[in-house]
Amino acid sequence: GQDKNQKERKLIYRTLGKTGIRVPVIGMGILSSGSPALMRVALDAGITHFDSTAGQTQIHNEEMIGEVLKGVPRESVIFGTKIHLLQDYKTGLYTKAATEDDFLKKLDMALKRLKMDYVDIVYHHMVSRRESAFHEPVMKAMEKAKKAGKARFLGITTHSNIPEVVHAAADSGFYEVVMASYNNRQKNHKLVKEAIAKAADRGLGVVAIKVIRGDWKKDEIPVNPSASLKWVLQDSNVHATIPAFSNFEEMDMDLSVMEDLKLT
Template sequence: MRKNKSESEGEAFMSKKEIGRRAFMKSSLAGVGSFFFLPPNGGELGLRAQTEKPDGKKIVRRVLGKTGIKLPPINMGVMNSDNPNLVRAALSGGMVMLDTAQTYQRGTNEAMIGEVLKGRPRDSFVLATKSRLPHDQKTGIYLSEATEEAYAKKIDTSLKNLGLDYVDIYYHHNVWAKESALYEPILNALMKAKKAGKTRFIGITTHRNEPEIIHAAAESKVYDVVLTTYNFKQKHYPEVRSAMTKAADAGLGIVVMKALGGRQLQEGSREPIDPKAALKWALQDPNTHTIIAGFTTFDQMNLDLSVMEDPVLTKPEKAHLQRGALMAGLYCQGCGQCLSQCSQALPIPDLMRAYMYVYGYRNIVAAQDLVTSLELPLKVCEGCDSCPVSCAIGFRVRDRIRKVVRLREVPLEFIA
């Protein structure tokens, strides 16, 4: 039987992933060596400029690659927040960039931010948003309905929601297959939007298979910015760091997300990850041009602002991170080893991310939205006498899936 193009691409992608998994497993054995901490760059950690806050305190800024945008080291990821006053406080406190997406807060986040930005000088903030099109949940490869016209409509919808004539960065969102990173219909839509003045710059975001996607972004000559996961819990952080360095050398701006690595050192532990230490770890890399932090309270915001003023890791913070890096925690590595083992072909990395949203970030809305978007079978993890999936870092995959898929049964109005 002749295979269609999508099936052939999917098999080729999975073959490449097998090679990537072996590399991942090899790197995970390296442990926490001297490469875990980078030496400060002349005591300035690669800082490019300084500005003063209203209270006279200094805020350092870094340049977002060839875009030339100068940003403080931490900015606001608005995914988890529906409080416009918190967004206003972040901007007043010295943050400049707001990161959102068309689907955040069940499609209301862009509009909320648009209300906050009304009346503000357009050069006083940087706005980034994102979207993606239908794709195969297992391979990440786009489906036939993922057309240039469909993506162009996504861009226009974001502008309408935000009430803006243009955004500063429009991201091609949540990509983990190289083929999708270079998918011409979406690239064409983004390039036309940039030419039309609807976005100043083009970006791509990735939660897993980050090194390959970052390299693809640099090679494409289309993308200006990469938004990637990068944290001390990643077993493959050396590969991510190397890819970030090459991309930055090529002129791309590097924005980091998921810097806290799941918030909890270990599942069931009462000891949280020290957020200041985790943020500082990512900022020790001069190629981390900025971090988007998903705070939801004023206390969390103030903590992030304090890191902006003093990003140097202390000895106790280093010890905390070294110990935490050896624990499985809640952060899924996204290695993909589990995908070929599951008899139901479940999108396990996405389900593990949803689990982290619930038990790490306490964001039930985001977790439910993710779970319901995955087109899971009616009965999940019920046909196997024992789970054949063996997680590379020891997650009890079946238990986590069973817990998180229960969110499908909870009415939306009970959570929203």
């Protein structure tokens, strides 16, 4: 039956740099699905790496995740959440409102909704400037969260000025995982590739996002989503991806990439 096929899937694992975390190269970004059934099937298929965004728009998703994972041994899944603080959108720099306190409160609220004592990775979310990557209140908050056992590892995410931020993460000696938009339609994908290579070389875990949809507008579906995933995963400096599949067909297609990933 279907379950049997799910169980026998071929999974390809990589390690998120010096964190030592081993995950299948395809994880699940829970942004668009909000579906407990889909998350359960993903767990059954061997997906262990899940990722969400903390915040008002995602409250339902976080609570759903908490419910689904209730019966699952916590150490059997790798869970990341992203914390976003107010920035000046024109400059990408932080305002005075981006405080240490604000970061820690948001993390605590997310943990409560997720029914977790800790996340494996807490991300400093949506950074677009080198300067912002080193915003002291955020770094202090993250350090506190780690010391308090609320996060095992510290990460950073970037969707714009990607090479600049990935280089900053690699230079920081602070961030342990970097999550970056990476796809073959980026005009600067060669620069992104170089930055990612440096991050991986420095021991950071590398998670690629916006791999399939990339910069496509909502109503444009990429011609060949599997090819987009394969293109990114053929870069051995990418340790994981977290496609936000929103139905079973998409999930199936994404997972099947691991069946015949030509590794270079």
